[in-house]
Amino acid sequence: MVRAGESGWATAWEIVVRERTLRLVLRSLGLTAAVTAACLVIGIGLAWLTTRTDLPVRRTFGVVAALPLAVPSYVAAYAWISTFPNLAGFWGTLLVLVACTYPYVYLPVVAALRRADPSLEEVSRSLGRSSLTTFLRVTIPQIRPAAAAGGLLVALYALSDFGAPSLLRYDVFTRVIHDSYRSSFDRTPAAVLSLLLVVLTIAITVGEARSRGRAGQARVGSGVARTAAPVGLGRWKPAAALACVGVVGVSLAFPAGTLLYWLSVGSSARLDLGRLTDAATATVVVAVLGAVVTTALAIPVGILAARHSGRSARVLEQATYAGHALPGVVVALALVFLGVRYLQPIYQEVPLLVLGYAVLFLPAAVGAVRASVAQSPRRLEEVSRSLGLGSWATLRRVTVPLAGPGIATGAALVLLTAMKELPATLLLRPTGMDTLATRLWTETGSGAYAAAAPYAAALVLLAIVPAILLTRVQTRVVSRTTAAEAPAPAVAPITVAVLGPTRPTGSTGPDSPEGGAQR
Amino acid sequence: MSHLQIRGVTKAFGDQPVLRGVDLEVPSGRLAAVLGPSGCGKTTLLRVVAGFERADGGSVVLAGREVTGPGTHVAPEKRRVAVVPQEGALFPHLTVAENVAFGLRGGRGARRTGRARVGELLELVGLRGYEDRMPAQLSGGQQQRVAVARALAPQPDVVLLDEPFSALDAALRANVRADVRAALHAAGATAVLVTHDQEEALSTADVVAVMRDGVVVQAGTPKEVYRFPRDVEVARFVGEAVVIPATVRDGVVWTPLGHLPLAQAAADGVGRAVLRPEQVHLVPEGEGLMARVVDRYFYGHDASVALEVRCPGDVLLPVLCRTQGEMPEGDTVGVRIAGPVNWFPGAA
Numbered sequence: 001m002v003r004a005g006e007s008g009w010a011t012a013w014e015i016v017v018r019e020r021t022l023r024l025v026l027r028s029l030g031l032t033a034a035v036t037a038a039c040l041v042i043g044i045g046l047a048w049l050t051t052r053t054d055l056p057v058r059r060t061f062g063v064v065a066a067l068p069l070a071v072p073s074y075v076a077a078y079a080w081i082s083t084f085p086n087l088a089g090f091w092g093t094l095l096v097l098v099a100c101t102y103p104y105v106y107l108p109v110v111a112a113l114r115r116a117d118p119s120l121e122e123v124s125r126s127l128g129r130s131s132l133t134t135f136l137r138v139t140i141p142q143i144r145p146a147a148a149a150g151g152l153l154v155a156l157y158a159l160s161d162f163g164a165p166s167l168l169r170y171d172v173f174t175r176v177i178h179d180s181y182r183s184s185f186d187r188t189p190a191a192v193l194s195l196l197l198v199v200l201t202i203a204i205t206v207g208e209a210r211s212r213g214r215a216g217q218a219r220v221g222s223g224v225a226r227t228a229a230p231v232g233l234g235r236w237k238p239a240a241a242l243a244c245v246g247v248v249g250v251s252l253a254f255p256a257g258t259l260l261y262w263l264s265v266g267s268s269a270r271l272d273l274g275r276l277t278d279a280a281t282a283t284v285v286v287a288v289l290g291a292v293v294t295t296a297l298a299i300p301v302g303i304l305a306a307r308h309s310g311r312s313a314r315v316l317e318q319a320t321y322a323g324h325a326l327p328g329v330v331v332a333l334a335l336v337f338l339g340v341r342y343l344q345p346i347y348q349e350v351p352l353l354v355l356g357y358a359v360l361f362l363p364a365a366v367g368a369v370r371a372s373v374a375q376s377p378r379r380l381e382e383v384s385r386s387l388g389l390g391s392w393a394t395l396r397r398v399t400v401p402l403a404g405p406g407i408a409t410g411a412a413l414v415l416l417t418a419m420k421e422l423p424a425t426l427l428l429r430p431t432g433m434d435t436l437a438t439r440l441w442t443e444t445g446s447g448a449y450a451a452a453a454p455y456a457a458a459l460v461l462l463a464i465v466p467a468i469l470l471t472r473v474q475t476r477v478v479s480r481t482t483a484a485e486a487p488a489p490a491v492a493p494i495t496v497a498v499l500g501p502t503r504p505t506g507s508t509g510p511d512s513p514e515g516g517a518q519r
Numbered sequence: 520m521s522h523l524q525i526r527g528v529t530k531a532f533g534d535q536p537v538l539r540g541v542d543l544e545v546p547s548g549r550l551a552a553v554l555g556p557s558g559c560g561k562t563t564l565l566r567v568v569a570g571f572e573r574a575d576g577g578s579v580v581l582a583g584r585e586v587t588g589p590g591t592h593v594a595p596e597k598r599r600v601a602v603v604p605q606e607g608a609l610f611p612h613l614t615v616a617e618n619v620a621f622g623l624r625g626g627r628g629a630r631r632t633g634r635a636r637v638g639e640l641l642e643l644v645g646l647r648g649y650e651d652r653m654p655a656q657l658s659g660g661q662q663q664r665v666a667v668a669r670a671l672a673p674q675p676d677v678v679l680l681d682e683p684f685s686a687l688d689a690a691l692r693a694n695v696r697a698d699v700r701a702a703l704h705a706a707g708a709t710a711v712l713v714t715h716d717q718e719e720a721l722s723t724a725d726v727v728a729v730m731r732d733g734v735v736v737q738a739g740t741p742k743e744v745y746r747f748p749r750d751v752e753v754a755r756f757v758g759e760a761v762v763i764p765a766t767v768r769d770g771v772v773w774t775p776l777g778h779l780p781l782a783q784a785a786a787d788g789v790g791r792a793v794l795r796p797e798q799v800h801l802v803p804e805g806e807g808l809m810a811r812v813v814d815r816y817f818y819g820h821d822a823s824v825a826l827e828v829r830c831p832g833d834v835l836l837p838v839l840c841r842t843q844g845e846m847p848e849g850d851t852v853g854v855r856i857a858g859p860v861n862w863f864p865g866a867a
Contacts, residue, residue, distance in 0.1 A: 379608040382571050385595035386602045387622025388673055394596075397621075401612045 021193070025200070028159060028172040031093060032204075035158040038098045040151050042247060043105025044143070048135075049240055051113045053231045056241055062110065063471060065244070066103045068251040070467035072420040073100040074163025075456045076251070078440065079258035081167055082449040093170040099251035100164070101157050105150035107471070112146035113139075131231065155204050159197070160327030162423040163437075167444060173197045174329045178423060181333060191337075194330040201327065259460070262453035275439070280458050283435040286350065286425070287418040290357030294365045295411045297358060302369025302406075303399060307378070331360050332427035339428075353428040357418045364417070365410035372406025373399060409470065416466040419459065436462070521582030521676045522547045523568070523709055528577035528587070530563055537563045539733035540577065545677075545726060550703055550710045552724030553735075554717060554757070560733040561713045565679050568711065569602050570595035582676045601670035603680040607662040609654035615641070615665050616650035622673040640668040643702045659687050660695045667699050671706050678703065678710040684719060696723055717757050721745060729753050747783055751863055754793040759823075761799065761838050765792035765862055772862050775830035776808060776838070782859035790864040796823060796841035798858045807855035810838070815846050822846055828854055 049055050050062040068076075077096045080087050087095070116139065124134040162174040173193060181190040233240050335356050380402070384394040400407075422437045429438060436459040443452035523545040530538040537560045545551040553561045566572040568579055570586065570593060578588035581600065586593040601622070609618050619637045641647050644664035654662055663683055670678050683699070684692045700723050703710050714720050720727050721741040728738040737749040748754035751762060765774040767787050772779045774792050801824070814825040824840045824847060838854065 377608060379604045380610055382569070382595065383602055383604060383608055383669075384610075384621065385571075386569055386598070386600055386675075386679075387669070388596045388599075388624070389622070390594070390596050398610060402610075404612075 021196070024171065024173060024176060024193075025196070027170075028197075028200070031090065031097070031165075031170070031172060032155050032158040034094050035097045035101065036151050036155045038094070039102040039105050039154040040147060042098065042102045043150060044109050044147055046102070046244065046247060047106050047109035047113055047143075048139075049244060051110055053233050053240070055233065055237070055244065061244055061248075063468075064248055064252070066107055066471040067464065067467060068100055069103045069107075069416070069470065070463040071100055071252065071255055071460055072163060072422070072437065072463065073097060073161050074167055074422055074437075074440065074444075075259075075460060076100050076255050077164040077167040078444050078449070078452060078456060079255035082262065082444075083258055088169045090170055092168045093165050093172075095250070096164045096168065097158050097161060099247075101154045102247070102251070104153040104157065105147060108146040108150045109143050112143040116142040152204070156201055159201055159204070160329070162327070162329050163441070173200075174327060174423065177329050177333070181427075190333060194327075194333055197327055198330055255460075259453055259457045262450050263457060265450045265453075275434075276454050276458060279434045279436045279439045279455060280462065282433055283419055283437065283459070283462065286353055286357070286429075286435060287415050289350070289354045290361065290418040291411050291415040293354055294358045294361050294414045295369075295407060297362055298365035298369050298410055299400070299403075299407060301362075302366045302410075303373050303395070303403070305366065306370045306373035307399075326360070327423075328360055328421055329423040329427075332356055332424040335359070335424075336427055349430050350433075353425065353430070356424045356428045357414070357421065360421065360424060361414040361417055364413050368406045368410030368413060369403055370406075372403045372409075376402040412466040412469045416463055416470065419463050419466075521709055522580075523551075523677050523711070524578075524580040525564070525568065526578050526580070528564065528567055528579065529575045530560075530567060530572060531575055537733055538567070538574070541730070541733070541735055543728050543735055543738060545709055545711060547709055548707050549725040550700065550712060550723065551726040551728060551738075552712045552714055552720035553728050553730055554714055554720040555730035556756070557715055559730045561715075561730050562681055564730070565602070565681050565711065565713050568677070569600050569679055570598050599673075599676040601673065601675035601678050603663070603666045603670050603678065603683050605682045606659070606686045607654075607666035607683075609657075609662055609665055609669070611654050613654075614650065615646070615652045615654070615657070618654065618665055619668045619672050621669060624673070636672060637668075640672055641665075643671070643705060644668045645698055658691075660691045663687065663695055664698060664702075667702055671702065671708060674706075676709065678708045680710060680712040682714055683712070685714070685716070692719075721757065727757070729756060731756075748793070748861060751791060751793060754861060759796050759839060759841075761794045761796060762791050763794070763836060763838075765790060765860075767862055772860055774860075775832075775834050775836055776828060776854075776856050779856060780859040782861045785862050785864070788864045790862055792860045792862045794856060794858075794860045796839040798856055798860070799826075799838055799840035800855050800857055801840060801842060801845075801847060802853040802855050804849070804851055804853050807853040810852050810854045812847055812850050812852060813837070817844075817846065820844070824852075826852070826854060 124138045165172045436455045440455040525543040528541045555561045623633045727744045728735045754760045810826040810828040816823040828836045
């Protein structure tokens with residue numbers, strides 16, 4: 001902001017209204033819309049097939065379908081472009097982004113479908129509605145908040161992604177910002193475009209929050225919802241299975257295959273094992289540092305946000321939304337500016353990089369902690385107080401242990417995204433330090449696809465660990481909370497982690513004196 | 520254990536008053552039921568006593584110590600008040616034994632005595648052997664019993680139970696209620712039970728306080744509250760009531776159903792009389808007043824018959840009659856009213 005303002009508002013305005021800028025906005029928004037729409041269709045479709053039908057091997061498939069989460073978009077981009085050089089441009093970018101981001105819709109929708117009360121669907125069927133009408137009028141409304149939140153994640157991801165569009169040479173905001181930062185001494189355009197990008201992302205976030213349905217789910221009685229009887233696919237079964245296999249093929253098998261191919265070719269191109277280990281170690285070290293620092297900061301903030309409803313807590317919640325909307329390129333640029341000006345000692349040192357990760361990922365971690373604290377009934381803390389434990393002891397023995405899954409989710413999410421994060425790492429890493437992501441970037445930038453393969457493979461293998469962790473937390477949460485009286489979460493943890501929970505309707509608080517009775 | 524005194528407690532949320540001066544006294548070792556419809560402020564009262572909410576005015580004195588009062592607000596953990604919330608609210612991450620031991624003060628040496636105490640309490644609520652279960656593996660009734668054991672563990676001055684049985688099946692409820700009551704009595708605990716179920720209040724408590732619109736309208740033994748309600752609303756709330764227009768003259772209640780003795784002395788005037796369905800007796804047709812059978816309800820242990828009584832002057836009066844299970848064969852019966860009735864002045 002300061003950087004943009006410094007060179008005079010006139011210059012800034014000139015950059016904004018340039019025709020090229022306008023085209024940039026349209027192109028970025030077009031890509032974002034296309035990616036989001038495709039991800040919604042694929043994500044919801046897959047989620048329904050794997051949870052509600054008699055699809056063959058649907059359990060295994062349910063887990064596999066979430067794994068593209070571990071494939072960074074630039075690795076997928078690298079896999080495709082190295083095989084089909086003609087893929088550069090809009091369609092290639094679309095394909096790669098969809099393949100990498102549909103799990104953001106798929107995972108929360110799976111969780112929502114598992115939680116949705118199947119008796120509602122049975123009632124609809126018994127009232128004479130067809131299964132299609134039932135799906136559209138009963139099922140979709142139940143999963144709508146989850147799907148919308150997932151769609152928002154995808155949109156933000158598509159808008160802020162830097163690696164894939166760059167490798168596929170499709171000029172969107174992030175790529176132009178990075179190029180103009182790198183290629184010219186005048187950094188004003190970069191700053192102005194960053195601001196514009198931030199405005200766009202915030203607009204999308206606010207738009208989604210506004211349009212979110214207000215209808216809560218009412219459920220009489222505290223009985224545990226049964227699992228739904230699977231829908232028979234009949235003669236559609238082969239087609240459905242084929243579609244699933246296709247999605248996984250495009251998003252997982254193809255990148256994996258390409259990597260293996262380049263690995264085998266690359267063995268002749270002299271693999272520098274020392275360099276690979278160095279890069280892998282650096283990746284793990286900075287990602288773990290980032291995860292630890294971010295989670296440590298997120299625990300107090302998350303608890304505060306969940307348990308104190310006041311102005312400051314609301315501001316914090318808003319900051320969570322805004323924070324997530326900041327693309328990595330923008331945060332990195334801001335920190336570069338800050339580092340050069342005020343934090344000279346740590347500029348281009350590990351602490352600044354870790355700080356960058358914290359700024360980028362704190363919202364996600366806070367959201368995860370906050371959501372799980374909000375889900376555990378406040379009553380438990382009251383019971384603890386009445387049994388003679390002070391507020392600190394209650395925090396230590398009740399609140400934090402109950403938030404455990406949320407804290408783990410937050411940490412895994414930060415770990416995963418920090419490993420994959422490209423632009424911030426690229427701009428903030430210490431001179432001479434390379435992570436897997438930056439090595440991959442350098443090698444592919446110069447067309448050395450075979451040399452890039454080992455780094456890409458190592459990165460995917462590392463990223464799979466937190467991705468599996470996330471998937472398991474995601475699917476287990478449902479079964480663990482059914483027995484406790486905790487109200488079912490409105491949105492799945494992963495979405496909540498990034499977006500903050502949608503406030504449960506009728507939460508018990510000081511403003512609903514007899515609220516407990518109605519629950 | 521100890522005496523609980525609540526005096527003039529007021530509390531408002533925003534500009535909406537919820538408690539408007541509540542007075543209640545529970546003698547040491549007794550179980551009091553606060554009975555009221557939802558929204559009457561009974562849960563808020565409980566939360567004020569527990570220290571989860573600050574009262575706007577009035578005082579709460581526990582075992583001679585003022586815990587809530589002007590300028591005084593003792594923190595919940597320092598009150599020696601244990602709560603049993605609705606649906607138990609067991610800590611889901613702790614085993615049954617750990618839940619029960621949660622409030623026990625523990626140094627190293629306390630661990631062994633603690634384990635003995637946990638066993639003793641689980642014995643009390645009939646769940647010995649469940650120490651290592653997780654709350655999710657227990658039924659609703661079992662969870663509720665563990666919650667009671669957990670509340671009793673640190674030997675609190677008062678135990679507060681917030682509609683603890685409302686989430687249980689009807690069949691289970693009576694059992695758990697009896698067990699919990701026995702456990703509370705065995706521990707000699709002073710307890711306050713909040714409920715909207717009149718049968719639960721009357722059958723479980725030593726003292727019943729009927730609450731309405733943020734005040735205690737009447738407090739007394741279950742018998743007093745049922746037999747001598749303070750007004751028509753209380754009468755209707757603590758049991759089924761037949762309300763008929765009535766006039767008092769010379770200590771006798773004159774009603775369309777005949778003249779009846781007064782339960783409580785009253786001055787002459789116009790008003791309403793309340794009789795209980797068990798005071799209405801069916802007699803062979805031709806005796807007493809004639810009545811038409813409108814509906815029959817069979818409950819097993821007893822039965823109710825809805826009647827339309829033809830009173831002198833051709834006035835038709837709806838009356839509910841409770842029987843031991845027998846029901847009239849035909850469509851018309853005779854009716855006779857027995858026993859004293861409560862009468863309240865005011866327009867019919």
